[in-house]
Structure formats: structure tokens, C-alpha cells
Amino acid sequence: MNKAAQRLVVMAAAGIFVMGTMLGIKLSFASPESVADEPACEIKKVARGEVLSSNLVMVHVYNSSRRTGAANRVKINLERKGFLGGVAKNNPGKVRTKNVTVLTTDPDDPRVRLVAAQFEGKVERVPADFEMEDGISILIGPKYEGLKKDSNTKIKAGRDVSVCVPAITLP
Structure with a gap:
């Protein structure tokens, strides 16, 4: 060259x-480009007497036992029944349970009743002692008895219910 x-x-x-x-x-x-705030979920209303199905209920599972991965396994099994899977973590609060506890201040909420009906054995309902995610939160204890095989995944709402269904936007 x-x-x-x-x-x-x-x-x-x-x-x-x-x-x-x-x-x-x-x-x-x-400067970074601004991203439009999108809602984290879409609010759906289920009127009294209408069917509330598992695909409208987000369930968060907290492990209150010493078994590693128990919350995640229960969450996956609930997802197989059509529930929306939320978080699966260790119990951050002080409330303990033997089998299953639904954390709620409203035990008659149709979503609570639908989730509680999925489990074998006694299911307690108590207020949470930590800040919960939107949806239904449950604790799994050391004497967890498992999910019912043929539980109903639909329930007639005894009152009006608002549910937060995750919003998924596709490009």
C-alpha cells in the first residue's frame, strides 16, 4: 500500500x-427518555351473583415453615388451578400457622372464600402484620396438608368485588 x-x-x-x-x-x-406510566393492573368488577373465577384472583404465598421452596410449590400448584401467581417468599411477619392461613381483614370476601376452599384441613383467616401485595395473601405452615384435588375454582360472588388483573401490554 x-x-x-x-x-x-x-x-x-x-x-x-x-x-x-x-x-x-x-x-x-x-437525559433518559420518559416512559409513559402504565397501570400495573386493570380493575375488573364482579357484581353480586356473578361468577368469580380463579383467573381473576392473584394469590401471594408466604412460607411460614422451615421447608425450602414450599411457598413457590404452592404458588405453582395454585397457578395450575388457574389462579394468578403473585409473590412466593418467606413469611416477613410474626403471624404463624400450622396448615394454611389467609391474611385478611375481611373473611367474607368472595376472593378469600375461593382461595380458602382450595386447601385441605383447617384454614384460618387472620389480619396480616405486614404490608401485603394487592390480591390474596396466604401463609403455608409446617403442617401444610396440601391442595384439594377437586376443589371448585369458581364461586358466586356474594357481593360486588373489584379485582386487579395484571395489565400486559404487547408492543
Whole structure:
């Protein structure tokens, strides 16, 4: 390659380097694009006497036992019954349970009744002692008896209920 061609290649490389550096600096100090706030969920209303089905109820499962992964396994099994899976974590509160406890201040809520009907054995209903997610939260204890095989995943709402169904926007 002759000297003129070599100079041209070096100048092109230097130009690309300078342009890349300028673009990098510009991007480093640029403000991020604002993202439109989208609702986390869509509120659906189920009127008194209408059917409330499991696909409208978000369930959060908290492990109150020493068995690793118990909350996640229960959440997955509830999802197989059509429930919307929420969080699966260890119990962050002080409330304990033997089998299953639904954390609620309203034991007659149709969503609470539908979730409680899924479990074998005694299901307690008590207020939570920690901030809960939107939906129904349950504790799984060390003497967890399991899910009923043929439990009903639909219930007639005894009163009007508002449910938060996660909003999924597709591009």
C-alpha cells in the first residue's frame, strides 16, 4: 500500500475515533427518555351473583415453615388451578400457622372464600402484620396438608368485588 493510501486509512480511523468519542460523551450526559406510566393492573368488577373465577384472583404465598421452596410449590400448584401467581417468599411477619392461613381483614370476601376452599384441613383467616401485595395473601405452615384435588375454582360472588388483573401490554 502506498503512503497516500496509508494516510487515508489513518485519517479515516482517527475520524471514526473522534466521532465515536463525541457520540459517547453526548449519550453519557443525555437525559433518559420518559416512559409513559402504565397501570400495573386493570380493575375488573364482579357484581353480586356473578361468577368469580380463579383467573381473576392473584394469590401471594408466604412460607411460614422451615421447608425450602414450599411457598413457590404452592404458588405453582395454585397457578395450575388457574389462579394468578403473585409473590412466593418467606413469611416477613410474626403471624404463624400450622396448615394454611389467609391474611385478611375481611373473611367474607368472595376472593378469600375461593382461595380458602382450595386447601385441605383447617384454614384460618387472620389480619396480616405486614404490608401485603394487592390480591390474596396466604401463609403455608409446617403442617401444610396440601391442595384439594377437586376443589371448585369458581364461586358466586356474594357481593360486588373489584379485582386487579395484571395489565400486559404487547408492543
